[in-house]
Amino acid sequence: DGGITQSPKYLFRKEGQNVTLSCEQNLNHDAMYWYRQDPGQGLRLIYYSQIVNDFQKGDIAEGYSVSREKKESFPLTVTSAQKNPTAFYLCASSIGRNLNYGYTFGSGTRLTVV
Amino acid sequence: RKEVEQDPGPFNVPEGATVAFNCTYSNSASQSFFWYRQDCRKEPKLLMSVYSSGNEDGRFTAQLNRASQYISLLIRDSKLSDSATYLCVVSDRGSTLGRLYFGRGTQLTVWP
Numbered sequence: 001d002g003g004i005t006q007s008p009k010y011l012f013r014k015e016g017q018n019v020t021l022s023c024e025q026n027l028n029h030d031a032m033y034w035y036r037q038d039p040g041q042g043l044r045l046i047y048y049s050q051i052v053n054d055f056q057k058g059d060i061a062e063g064y065s066v067s068r069e070k071k072e073s074f075p076l077t078v079t080s081a082q083k084n085p086t087a088f089y090l091c092a093s094s095i096g097r098n099l100n101y102g103y104t105f106g107s108g109t110r111l112t113v114v
Numbered sequence: 115r116k117e118v119e120q121d122p123g124p125f126n127v128p129e130g131a132t133v134a135f136n137c138t139y140s141n142s143a144s145q146s147f148f149w150y151r152q153d154c155r156k157e158p159k160l161l162m163s164v165y166s167s168g169n170e171d172g173r174f175t176a177q178l179n180r181a182s183q184y185i186s187l188l189i190r191d192s193k194l195s196d197s198a199t200y201l202c203v204v205s206d207r208g209s210t211l212g213r214l215y216f217g218r219g220t221q222l223t224v225w226p
Contacts, residue, residue: 031212033213035216040122040218041218042118042201042216042217042218042219043158043201043216045213048212048213050212058213088155090157090158094212096212098212099145099146099205099212099213099214100146100163101163102146102148102150102160102163102203102214103160103214104160105157105158105159106157107156107157108156108157
């Protein structure tokens, strides 16, 4: 079955470390997105990519980096510059710029700074 | 000004009740509208799209008022399994950017 796979499900990071969250999809979707969700908060867009080798900053890109070398993969790196990284991270994909079908989400990664 | 505003609730209703959620959006050029459901500590899942003429899916009815920039979701005959957070979602102002904006969500608890 097609879908989006995020790994790991839980991740613990020490202060000052960079960590990379994986997101892979086999839906043949062109667009991929990273969102962050904090308790009681809405989803906030970190980065998104409409095509391979191209991506744009979202609303809260500082302290994060991404790459899109393959259509299927859109990893997110949380750098040590991100001051408050503890959150629930959600990866999503869509067919393309046409959002008539909305997003499909992965099951998320919970990142905790220890 | 937030792109999407929702009443956060919580709404606590008995089984069998009818409950309505409302949402407003700020960008008159938004083109796509959705309701997503998010269970505790899970990812959001698409509940239904919202069309200008209004649409129904079983016990769920969605309405869109473009003039007022207002979206609603009606749940009839509530079930215990309807307990979740409901997210109102709208697209950006055009197809060139291709992103969605999410409301903070309205929390629903259905009790026996």
